[in-house]
Amino acid sequence: MIELMSFEDFKTSMSTIELFVQKKMDESTKGVESKILVLGDVGLDQYLYGSVERISPEAPVPVVNLNSKEKKLGLAANVGKNLTAMGARCDLVGLIGQDKTGEDIRSLLNSWDGMTPKLVVSPTRPTTEKTRVISGQHHLLRLDEEDSSPLTNNEKKLFLEHIEGLDFSEYSHVILEDYGKGVLFEELCQVVINKAHENNALVLVDPSKKAPIAKFKGADFFKPNYSETLAYSDIAGTDDYNSLLNWISQEGEFTNLVSTLGALGMSLKNNSRTLRVPTFARKVFDVTGAGDTVIAALAFGLNGGLSTVEACLFANFAAGFVVGKVGAVPCALEDIKNHMERFSTSEISLKFQENV
Numbered sequence: 001m002i003e004l005m006s007f008e009d010f011k012t013s014m015s016t017i018e019l020f021v022q023k024k025m026d027e028s029t030k031g032v033e034s035k036i037l038v039l040g041d042v043g044l045d046q047y048l049y050g051s052v053e054r055i056s057p058e059a060p061v062p063v064v065n066l067n068s069k070e071k072k073l074g075l076a077a078n079v080g081k082n083l084t085a086m087g088a089r090c091d092l093v094g095l096i097g098q099d100k101t102g103e104d105i106r107s108l109l110n111s112w113d114g115m116t117p118k119l120v121v122s123p124t125r126p127t128t129e130k131t132r133v134i135s136g137q138h139h140l141l142r143l144d145e146e147d148s149s150p151l152t153n154n155e156k157k158l159f160l161e162h163i164e165g166l167d168f169s170e171y172s173h174v175i176l177e178d179y180g181k182g183v184l185f186e187e188l189c190q191v192v193i194n195k196a197h198e199n200n201a202l203v204l205v206d207p208s209k210k211a212p213i214a215k216f217k218g219a220d221f222f223k224p225n226y227s228e229t230l231a232y233s234d235i236a237g238t239d240d241y242n243s244l245l246n247w248i249s250q251e252g253e254f255t256n257l258v259s260t261l262g263a264l265g266m267s268l269k270n271n272s273r274t275l276r277v278p279t280f281a282r283k284v285f286d287v288t289g290a291g292d293t294v295i296a297a298l299a300f301g302l303n304g305g306l307s308t309v310e311a312c313l314f315a316n317f318a319a320g321f322v323v324g325k326v327g328a329v330p331c332a333l334e335d336i337k338n339h340m341e342r343f344s345t346s347e348i349s350l351k352f353q354e355n356v
Helices: 008-026 076-086 101-110 153-164 184-197 227-231 239-251 290-303 308-322 333-341 343-356
Strands: 035-040 043-053 062-076 090-093 095-097 115-117 118-122 128-135 138-145 171-177 202-206 256-260 266-269 274-275
Touching: 008 308, 008 333, 035 076, 035 290, 043 076, 043 101, 062 076, 062 101, 062 128, 062 333, 076 090, 076 101, 076 171, 076 290, 095 101, 095 333, 101 115, 118 138, 118 153, 153 184, 171 184, 171 290, 184 202, 227 239, 239 256, 239 266, 256 290, 256 308, 266 308, 274 308, 290 308, 308 333
Parallel strands: 035 090, 035 171, 043 128, 090 115, 095 118, 171 202
Antiparallel strands: 043 062, 128 138, 256 266, 266 274
């Protein structure tokens, strides 16, 4: 059964998190903890902003008057953006192609403090790019340019050799960010998990939908969202949420299973209990990148000494901030602090009761 977090426990955890955030903001030297490794699918997010004033006479579609364009780091690189925005240091390992999009990613990474790119370049595979057309607060269209087929044997060899060249003793935590683009194949994941554990680093996994659990077996944290959790129902032979949590946890031998539930927060399952941790958001404009923020905040909180429950609550507040923004927006400690301060004690008490 899922245990609902008590309001008293919530208030105690909140006090700890507030002190944690303030301490991190007051530190004269950022990134004093060990580095965090982010490994997974990287990509470029392009945003086309415009206004809609009429429907096309050629087809029943809106005509967008283009006003501006913007390019941002996306996918696993957005996890790195969130980590460094909070003050952490991280290495980013991913795959790009020999193309203009790959050059754009390199350029953006070079201008982003705290994140060191350690990329593998494929001579044949294109760099993943997502183009979003936005009018006001509304997504009108998304165009994906990608090759999500399994990596070739040569690409797999390049990746495995690349991993052998990393010093895992530098990392306190490793994030495997899976967007289903082929980078996180099973052999690579198991090599990384083993190397991390040999160096006392924790492994956090953000899986893609219907990702084989076997390739992440033994990870310390497995973080599917609600739909990704339900996607395992056919394999597990049940669509009961509690039973699914048990099955996923046992099948993957995960120390902690964190299933995010949107407005209802998240469920945290480990050997001792299954706990639902609430979340709070003023408004929800766009969930793009929210999962990236959650996995980054979890790793950052754990890296800074928060307990598992406290790190989950910290991550929920971080996600509560980014869903109030349009597009994938990194979340800084100041943003989390301000977001937490927006809720008075009485308002949190009322919303807490509504959540549970």
